[in-house]
Amino acid sequence: MNELNYIIKRLLQxxxxxxxxxxxxxxMMRLIPGDPALVMLGDKGSPxxxxxxxxxxxxxxxYLTQYWIFLNNLLHMNLGKSVYYNQxxxxxxxxxxxxxxxxxxxxxxxxxxxxxxxxYLSGINRGNLKGQIINAGSLVAVSLPxxxxxxxxxxxxxxxxxxxxxxxxGQTWPEHIYSMILPGLTQALATCALLIRNIQNxxxxxxKKDYVDFAYSKGLPRKIVRSRYIxxxxxxxxxxxxxxxxxxxxxxxxxxxxxxxxxxxxxLLLQGIxxxxxxxxxxTVFIFAVIVLAMNLFTDISYSILDPRxxxx
Amino acid sequence: xxxxxxxxxxxLLSFSVMLSSIGCGSQTSTSxxxxxxxxxxxxxxxxxxxxxxxxxxxxxxxxxxxxxNLFAEGLVQSSxxxxxxxxxxxxxxxxxxxxxxxxFHIRDGLKFSDGTPVTGEDWIYSxxxxxxxxxxxxxxxxxxxxxxxxxxxxxxxxxxxxPSAAILxxxxxxxxxVMPKAYCExxxxxxxxxxxxxxxxxxxxxxxxxxxxxFKKNPNYWQKGKPLTDExxxxxxxxxxxxxxxxxxxxxxVATNVPYDQMKTIGSSGKLQAVNLPSTEVHYxxxxxxxxxxxxxxxxxxxxxxxxxxxxxxxxxxxxGTKAISFLSxxxxxxxxxxPDAHAYNVDKxxxxxxxxGLPNGFEVSLVVPAGNSSAQQTATMLKEQWAxxxxxxxxxQLENAAVSSxxxxxxxxxxxxxxxxDITDTTEWVDYACIYENDKNSFTGWKNDQIEAWAKxxxxxxxxxxxxxxxxxxxxxxxxxxxxxPLYAVPYTxxxxxxxxxxxQTPLGNYRxxxxxxx
Numbered sequence: 001m002n003e004l005n006y007i008i009k010r011l012l013q014x015x016x017x018x019x020x021x022x023x024x025x026x027x028m029m030r031l032i033p034g035d036p037a038l039v040m041l042g043d044k045g046s047p048x049x050x051x052x053x054x055x056x057x058x059x060x061x062x063y064l065t066q067y068w069i070f071l072n073n074l075l076h077m078n079l080g081k082s083v084y085y086n087q088x089x090x091x092x093x094x095x096x097x098x099x100x101x102x103x104x105x106x107x108x109x110x111x112x113x114x115x116x117x118x119x120y121l122s123g124i125n126r127g128n129l130k131g132q133i134i135n136a137g138s139l140v141a142v143s144l145p146x147x148x149x150x151x152x153x154x155x156x157x158x159x160x161x162x163x164x165x166x167x168x169x170g171q172t173w174p175e176h177i178y179s180m181i182l183p184g185l186t187q188a189l190a191t192c193a194l195l196i197r198n199i200q201n202x203x204x205x206x207x208k209k210d211y212v213d214f215a216y217s218k219g220l221p222r223k224i225v226r227s228r229y230i231x232x233x234x235x236x237x238x239x240x241x242x243x244x245x246x247x248x249x250x251x252x253x254x255x256x257x258x259x260x261x262x263x264x265x266x267x268l269l270l271q272g273i274x275x276x277x278x279x280x281x282x283x284t285v286f287i288f289a290v291i292v293l294a295m296n297l298f299t300d301i302s303y304s305i306l307d308p309r310x311x312x313x
Numbered sequence: 314x315x316x317x318x319x320x321x322x323x324x325l326l327s328f329s330v331m332l333s334s335i336g337c338g339s340q341t342s343t344s345x346x347x348x349x350x351x352x353x354x355x356x357x358x359x360x361x362x363x364x365x366x367x368x369x370x371x372x373x374x375x376x377x378x379x380x381x382n383l384f385a386e387g388l389v390q391s392s393x394x395x396x397x398x399x400x401x402x403x404x405x406x407x408x409x410x411x412x413x414x415x416x417f418h419i420r421d422g423l424k425f426s427d428g429t430p431v432t433g434e435d436w437i438y439s440x441x442x443x444x445x446x447x448x449x450x451x452x453x454x455x456x457x458x459x460x461x462x463x464x465x466x467x468x469x470x471x472x473x474x475x476p477s478a479a480i481l482x483x484x485x486x487x488x489x490x491v492m493p494k495a496y497c498e499x500x501x502x503x504x505x506x507x508x509x510x511x512x513x514x515x516x517x518x519x520x521x522x523x524x525x526x527x528f529k530k531n532p533n534y535w536q537k538g539k540p541l542t543d544e545x546x547x548x549x550x551x552x553x554x555x556x557x558x559x560x561x562x563x564x565x566x567v568a569t570n571v572p573y574d575q576m577k578t579i580g581s582s583g584k585l586q587a588v589n590l591p592s593t594e595v596h597y598x599x600x601x602x603x604x605x606x607x608x609x610x611x612x613x614x615x616x617x618x619x620x621x622x623x624x625x626x627x628x629x630x631x632x633x634g635t636k637a638i639s640f641l642s643x644x645x646x647x648x649x650x651x652x653p654d655a656h657a658y659n660v661d662k663x664x665x666x667x668x669x670x671g672l673p674n675g676f677e678v679s680l681v682v683p684a685g686n687s688s689a690q691q692t693a694t695m696l697k698e699q700w701a702x703x704x705x706x707x708x709x710x711q712l713e714n715a716a717v718s719s720x721x722x723x724x725x726x727x728x729x730x731x732x733x734x735x736d737i738t739d740t741t742e743w744v745d746y747a748c749i750y751e752n753d754k755n756s757f758t759g760w761k762n763d764q765i766e767a768w769a770k771x772x773x774x775x776x777x778x779x780x781x782x783x784x785x786x787x788x789x790x791x792x793x794x795x796x797x798x799x800p801l802y803a804v805p806y807t808x809x810x811x812x813x814x815x816x817x818x819q820t821p822l823g824n825y826r827x828x829x830x831x832x833x
Contacts, residue, residue: 034715038722040373043731045450046752052447084365084373085522086506095522151554159562166562167555168548169524261550263523276715 003304007297014293021289022074022282026067029278035059036276040083057083057278070282079283084275089283092268097287099169099264102176103256104249106184107191111245114188115195120231122196123203134196142193150186150259157182167261183260187253191245198241202234235306243299247292355544356814356830358567359556363523363549366506369490370442370449375823378487378736380547382824383528384426385490385511388417388436388469389481391738395593395821396646398481398738402431402491402512402535403469412476412776413459419467424533425493426516433463438494440471451488453745454737476774478781482739487824514540514828523549541816541831557809560585566814566832571807573631579809586812589633589805593642593735593821596692598799599721600728603759607678607727611670613796617656618663619703620696626802629691633807637800639789640733640747644803644821647740647785655793663703675704679727683714689730692801721757730801731756735822740785744769747798748788760797 037053038045045053054060058069073080079089122134158166170179206212207230215225254266265284272280303310364377369385372378382390390401403417423431444455457477462470473480483489490511497505508517512535515528525548530540548565550556553572557579560568571579571587580587600607600616607613622636638654641647667673680696682689690711697707712720720726735743747756748769755761765788772784792798806819816829 032713032716034713034719036715038718039715041450042374043718043721043733043756044736044746046453049448049450049452056448081503086366086368086371086503087522092522147552151552154555154558159558162562166559166564167550167552168559168564258551259555261548261552261555263521263549267523267551274714 003301007301010297010300014290014297017293018286018289021286022071023067025282025285026070029276029281030063032276034276036083036278039274039276074286079286080279082272082277082280084271084277084280089279092280093265093283093287096263096265096268099257099262100250100266102180103183103187103253103262103264104246106177106180107187107249108242108246110181110184110188111191111195111242115192115199118192119196119199120203120234123200123234124207126200126204131200135200138193138196141189144189145255146186146190146253147255147259149189150183150256153182153186154259167259169262179260183256183262186260187249187256191242191249194241194245195238198238199234202237203230206230206233232306236303239302239306240299243295243302247295250291250295251288354542355546356542356567356832357546357548357565358569359548359550359559359565360568361549361551361553361556361570364526367509367517367520368502368505369487369492369509369511370446370451371502371506372451372487375734379819379823379825380526381487381490382513382826383515383545384513384517384531385487385492385509386513387484387487387489387491388419389485391482391485391820391822391824393818393820393826395591395644395735395738398485401485413473415471415473415480417469417471419469420535421467423512423535425496425510425512426531426533427493427496427510428533429493429495430466431491431493431512432466433469435491435494436463436469437461438497439491440469440489442497443488449488451486451736454483454486454488454742457483476776478773478776479737479739479741482737482741486737515545518544525549536828539828541829542827545827545830560809560811563811567808567810567817569806569808571809573629573633573804573807576633576807576809577631584812585809586814587807587809588817589807590819591644591821592804592806592819592823593644594732594806595637595640595642595734595803596688596730596732596801597637597640598696598728598801599731599756600758600760600797600799601724601726602797603724604727606670606672606676609670610795611666612672612676613799614656614794615663615666615670615703616700616705617796617799618659618666619700619705620799620801621658621699622801623658624699625692625695628695629688630802630804634802634804637803638793640792640798640800641740641743641785641789642733642735642803642821645735645740645743646738647782649786649789652786652789652793656796660702667703667705673704675706677706677708679708679710681710681712681717681720681726681729683717684711686714692730724754724757724759738822741773744772744785744788748792755797758797760795762791762795765791765795 036057037050037059041049041053058066070080079093081088082092085092118134122131125131154166157163164182165179168179170176212225212229215229251266254270256262257264257267268280269284271277272284362376364380365373366377367380369381372381386401388401388403389398392399402419402423404420406415406417408415425431440455440458440461443449444452444458446452457473457475457480459472459474464470492505493510496510507520510516514531514534514536516531517526518529519527525546528545528547530543534540550559556568557571557575559565576587576589579585600613602608626632626634626636639648639652667675680693682693693709697709700707717729721729733743746753748765750761750766768784768788772781775781775784806823808817810817813833815833816831818826818829820826
């Protein structure tokens with residue numbers, strides 16, 4: 001019951017946070033210089049055309065009225081209409097979030113597959129050659145810019161070896177997932193580097209704990225000590241880091257989307273900011289805020305599952 | 314320990330088998346969409362950004378404009394070389410003696426791609442919508458049109474407020490394309506922007522925003538036997554390198570917006586062709602002539618003398634382009650071929666002029682460039698270096714495009730870098746913008762020259778081509794002397810394609826014409 005109360009309380013706390021997000025994003029978009037109508041019409045737009053466009057965009061209304069329209073629409077689950085694309089923002093986000101979610105899932109799986117074994121291995125081998133090689137590798141992975149790694153992967157696995165398509169996102173689901181492997185791997189590498197470091201530190205710390213020695217001295221098999229005593233404890237700190245990375249990845253990566261020609265949410269937001277398409281920016285940032293808050297709540301809940309000392313109240 | 318390692322390995326193995334099976338399965342179907350397997354059916358063209366609004370009336374930028382002629386056509390069109398107007402859906406036309414009434418004779422049996430016949434009502438609706446849509450940046454082209462009538466389905470009569478030299482050219486612009494009235498009224502602006510219907514060689518079949526547009530052959534196209542290719546898929550690949558790699562890997566047939574520095578390598582690779590297509594795109598420096606020092610014509614001339622345009626062409630365009638001496642493009646029908654390079658690179662001359670202007674030690678000037686525009690940034694850096702030789706200090710700063718544009722339109726800048734591309738074959742569009750003050754403060758330079766303005770206005774209504782040519786010649790000479798803009802270079806459209814692709818036509822105005830596009 002306590003848990004349920006806690007979750008309800010947390011969900012209610014989300015409301016004022018989201019309200020603040022709407023105010024912030026509304027003000028910030030209007031503070032940056034550049035008139036949306038001007039951007040839309042370019043150098044060739046005449047003053048009359050610009051005035052007509054401003055009216056069409058509702059920019060001739062007071063800020064308060066504009067904010068009220070935005071908030072009112074939001075309460076009716078309406079994210080507004082993109083002036084640039086002439087399409088409802090919710091439709092645009094729906095189309096693009098699928099790409100970003102797929103990319104996030106693929107890179108998350110790849111990151112888990114790579115970082116857990118390597119992190120664990122370097123943790124138990126801390127100080128020796130094996131551990132140092134993994135350490136150096138993760139340092140290199142986190143230092144290399146992802147556009148460069150992405151291009152390198154495209155040249156090697158796409159152009160030279162022909163194993164993967166060179167950018168794009170295909171038509172069918174198998175194609176979608178297949179074409180996500182190179183970008184997923186590129187994105188996973190940066191996450192892996194962070195995770196490996198974190199797992200390695202946790203593992204070497206936990207190995208020194210009395211309860212691990214105690215478990216061994218009790219005669220518990222290695223497998224049990226590892227899964228119940230070491231890995232479970234490593235998970236606690238890793239989950240926080242990982243959930244933050246996932247929330248970050250769901251925000252879309254402009255670099256990865258550009259290099260691999262993926263029509264994801266990152267490019268949509270960039271387009272919205274550069275084109276001063278207020279509806280797109282307000283809509284996507286709002287959705288991000290919801291995602292981040294949801295991820296935080298999810299992390300806290302998973303804490304209580306992993307660590308019985310943590311109580312949800 | 315051993316067991317767990319084995320389990321992990323097994324897990325990894327099964328995952329990789331799963332991936333590779335997905336891989337194999339999709340490789341066949343992926344290549345189904347790629348260039349090679351659909352030899353005669355589909356041609357894939359990759360560009361750097363998607364269209365936003367394909368409604369011919371509300372088209373926003375080149376990504377929209379260049380696509381319009383694939384599915385929409387008007388009474389007349391610009392010729393492939395962009396220099397004159399030729400028949401399109403109208404096979405001929407008569408002009409009244411007072412030059413105020415144009416009667417167009419429409420081809421028989423025309424149908425839209427959805428199968429409905431083109432009626433006189435459709436023409437009236439489409440042309441009036443193009444003229445009267447307030448938020449359309451292209452409405453200016455039809456501002457001389459007083460009325461449109463259609464005595465029958467194959468006759469369209471356009472009456473003008475005043476005689477206009479450019480009216481045919483204006484009517485050849487994409488916004489004057491015919492669209493079905495019933496469909497448009499039902500679909501509204503939003504509907505038309507997503508799926509416009511016209512009489513062009515192709516029709517929009519699928520549009521996945523930010524991903525691709527699939528054009529299918531229009532079964533009702535009036536030119537028998539055309540287009541030659543069944544489907545054209547225009548994909549979006551924002552990164553230049555990825556786009557070229559896709560072309561090298563045979564995943565696409567054509568890559569547009571090829572970076573200048575890659576043209577030579579692609580052309581010499583043997584597998585691909587790199588083509589520079591003539592365009593009307595001219596890059597120039599805009600000078601705010603309301604600012605101190607820059608309000609002096611001698612100073613502006615000095616700046617042009619101090620600009621080594623050949624070096625810019627060599628370094629920034631890698632030789633793909635030419636130095637510009639007139640603000641008009643050499644592809645413009647009224648470009649003066651005999652115009653002298655009056656302010657050719659000459660540092661001494663520039664220094665003398667600055668001395669005459671009372672600025673022997675030079676002065677400081679700020680140059681704001683749009684962030685992320687690498688060619689503008691390179692140009693700015695080179696100008697800083699070149700102008701330093703005459704003592705002019707250029708302070709470069711970067712701002713986002715939207716902010717640069719706001720400064721430009723409110724004349725709150727010293728100098729900026731801009732680009733112009735014509736949308737109609739006639740010279741009036743650009744000369745109106747650059748020389749008739751009331752429109753746009755003469756391309757937001759704040760400069761005024763009554764004589765040039767009078768010539769520009771006269772050239773708009775003068776119907777004798779020889780006299781017009783003489784007027785535009787005068788305008789170009791006088792404009793060059795006043796130097797409110799410093800033309801830098803003219804660039805081509807850079808396209809790379811497989812060797813077996815033929816019939817890729819892009820007019821100097823940018824419009825794609827894919828009737829004859831095919832794979833050999």
